[in-house]
Amino acid sequence: MARRTDPLLHARRREQIVAGAAHAFAEKGYDGATVKDICRKSGLGSGTIFHYFADKRAILHGMLEVDRDVTIADLRAIEDDDALIAFWQVIDRLTEDLRDPLAGPLTFMLLGQLRTDPVVGELLGAVDAVAHGRLADLITRLQTEGRADPDWKPAHAATWAQSISDGLYLRSGDEDFDASFELVRLRTVLTRTFLLPPG
Template identity: 35%
Template sequence: MRTVDPVKHQAQRQRIVNAAAALFAAKGFERTTTADICKAVGMSAGNLFHYFPNKRAIFLAVFDGDREEKAERLARAQAAEDPWEALLETVDLLAEAAVEPLVPHLVMEAMVQAYRDPELEALLSRDNATEHAAVSTLLTRAAAAGRIDPGLDPDDTATWVLALIASLYTSAAADPSFRPAEQLPTLHLILHRYLQARPA
């Protein structure tokens, strides 16, 4: 019986995911074929299906790769001593992938496909719920510590904070001249003025 080396197997899976991600970003899920993916990684369809049962499984894997690492970083942020600094670090964490050329287009494609794929929609919803809970927790702690306006509802405010972060991705996908990295200081400024302002 042939023994599978788990390290090599995982590395080959990642090669497939990386190649497919570039194709999905450029062509979209529907127009990307398994033949395209096979050509990009230099393997036969039979070999490809040894790693993934179908194209949809590869697409799901594109969005499932860093979940554990992100969850750990969000958990550390929620336990940080200074909730305001941890909140800003969390914003940077959630925004950091927007500067990668492929990611905004992949995010837009995922939003389209989520309407047709309940499993993908559930995956994205879980991610969003985790991020929302982390931001809401930090907002609650920051308000209790006197670092932000205590009159803000943490759940509603978390929704707006995440919407501002999401705009980096959608703007980058829609406008080739938009540079998310250059807009991060502006995002921080908006958050400072929104969260730390007191009503007159």
């Protein structure tokens, strides 16, 4: 008789592994981190890890899949009764990881992987596509309501909003990076750029 898998335990174990991998990759980079490092950071043995993932590359993909699924679900769950509030909630969701000390090292690790692993680009691109669609729709509504600069094409404005927000991740590893300060400045820049009412 086949052994039944507890879906909650299965999900928790995968989360434990990808959380440990995130710490290992942030500390040593993708190439420098070993499965042994991931075992140490996750508190699990290699047998358990290989039960869930075939290899280190699969663990990286699993880490990005978890992030993709959670972020997309969060973006789709944002209520858009008030387009301005929803716009800022999307921006806040896209930048919330900036407060995590792992953000900088993981950003640079992923940039390195983009050159060699197309799956990384696909997984990151899936989040970007959903975020872009949400932002473009909200900017269209704000323009229609007279609450945003009507001279921007909404899709172009959404690309700029994402580019400015994403740019902070490139600085998040700097020694003097202060996420709270930078996120306040981000709101100021986006408000002035798109002629939004303060929010």
